[in-house]
Amino acid sequence: MSNIKTENRARFSVPDNSMVFARGVRKSYAQLEVLKGIDLDVPVGSVACIIGPSGSGKSTFLRCINHLEKISGGILLVDSQFVGYDLRGDKLHEVRDDLLCARRAEIGMLFQSFNLFAHMTVMENLIEAPTQVRRVPVDQAKAEAEVLLRRVGLLDKVNRYPRELSGGQQQRVAIARAMAMKPKVLLFDEPTSALDPELVGEVLQVMRDLAESGMTMVVVTHEIGFAREIGDQLVFMDGGVIVEQGAPREMIANPQSPRTREFLSRVL
C-alpha cells in the first residue's frame, strides 16, 4: 500500500505532503476538449479554491479527481495513488468496481444540488454509506453521525426528510454525510450556488470550521470572499486551462493576467 505510494512519489516526483497531484490532465468528450493540461498541487491540510466562468472546466476537473469522469490524458493522483487505475510497469489497468469504490469512499464530494437521498431521513442519509460500504455497526454509525450533526448544528433534524429542510440545512447535512466516511479530502462543486443569498453564510461557516480543523479541501466556487479568507491557494481557470494561480489575497488584489483581472472585476 504505502509501497505503491513511495513508488509513485519517486516515479512522478510527487512532493511530500501531496493530497491532490495533477500533471497535464486532459479531458475530452468526442471533439470537445474540456481540460487542456491542468497542473495542480494541493498539499495535505490546505484549501484550494477554483474560480472561473461557467464552461471553463472547473467542475469537470473536480469530477476527474474522484474518477466520476475518466481523464483522457495526464496524471492525477490522490494521496499519491491513482483512483481508477493500478499502475503495473507502463500500463494503467482499470481497477475492479469494488476497489474503485473503496478508494472513492475516501474522497468526499459535495454537489451544487446537495443530492441528499430523498427517501431517507437525515440520520439514514448519514449512516447509509458507513453501514453499507464500510460495514460499520449501526449503533456506532449513529453515534458518529450524531457527533457530526452537532458539529454542523443540525442535531435537532435527525428524523427529518431532506424535503423538510432549507437548502442551507440540506447542504450542511450533505457535508456531515461526506464527513461520515472520514475522507482524506473533500471536493466541493459550487456548494452555495443553488442557495438563497441569506443561506450561503451558514454553509460557508461550516466549511470554514472544516478548513480550520485541518481538512484538505478543493472548492469550486463563486464566493470570492470565502476564497480570499479561507483559501491557501486560488486557481483561476478559463477555457480548460489554469490561467493564473497563487495566494488568494495577492491574486485578488493584484491579478497578473488581463483575463483574471476582467473576471474578478465582474464578480467582485
Next chain:
Amino acid sequence: MEAGVPAEIRAEPGAADIASRLTVVPRRNYGIWIGTALALVLAAVIFRAFASNPAFAWDTAAGYLFHPSIMRGLGTTLILTVVIMLLAIVIGTVIAIMRVSPSPVLRGFSAVYVWFFRGVPALIQLIFWFNLSLLVREISLTLPFIGTVFSARTNDFMTPFVSAIVALSLCEAGYMAEIIRAGIKSVPSGQAEAASALGMPYRMTLKRITLPQAMRFVLPPTGNEAINLLKMTSLVTFIAVDDLFYSAQSIYARTFETIPLLIVVAFWYLAVVSIMSVGQHFLERHFGRSDVRTEAMPLRALRNAFSLRGTR
C-alpha cells in the same frame, strides 16, 4: 397608477361605511342545475329498470353469490392474479434494469422483449403457450459426459394452469418493465452520483438508492396493472382454467341463468378491485412518506376505494 407613485389605497371618507352595507349576490349557474336534474332522472330510470325487470333475477344472483363452485373459481382467479403479478414484477424489474444498462446487447434484448410481449394480444399468447407441445414435444437437459439429467414431455407439465401463469406473467412483465424503467428514469441522476461519490457500487446504488425512490413513481401504475390483470385473468376461461368466469359459465351453461351469474361475476370482480384500491392507497402512502408532512386524511382512503381508480 403611474410608475414611481407609491401604491396606497385612498378611501374617501364614508366609503367604509357604504362598503359595510353592500351584499354579494352569487351568480346563478343554470347549466349545473339542469345537469344535476338530468343526472338524477337518469339514475332513477336506471335504478327502476334494474329493480323492476324480473330478468335480472336478483334473488337467483344472491343465491349463487357464495356458491361453492363460484368460491373455488374466485380462489383460482385470486391465486392467478397474485402469482402472475409477483412473477411479472420480478421479470419486469430484470428487463427494466437491462433496459438502462450500459451494454447495447442487453438494452436491445429488453427492447425486443417489451416490443413482442406488449405487441401480441394476451389471448393469443395464452393459447400459444397452451399449445406449446405442438412446437416442442419434450424438454430435456443433457450435459456432456453425464447424460440426460432431466426430461419431461411438454404436455405433462404445460397444464392449463401452468400455461396461464407462464403466458400472462411474460405478457404482464412487458408492461411492468416499462413502468419500472420509467420509475428508474424519474430518479434524478444526482442521487446515483452522490451514492457513487460515497463509494457505493452500482448494484448497491440500484438496490438502496434508485429502486426505492423509483417505487414511488412505479406504485400507482402498478396498482392499475394489478387491477387490469385481475380482469385479464378471465381470458384463461378460453383454455379451460376454472377461474371465476369459467365457473359461472359452467353453471349457466347448465341452468341458462346467464344474467344472474354474470351479475355474480361482476360483483366479485368489483369487490376485489375495491379492496385492491384500498391496499394500493396504503402502499402509496408508505412509499411516499418522505413527501408528506402531515398525515393524509383517512377520508382519502375511502374516496380512493369508491372511485375505483388506481391513480390519485
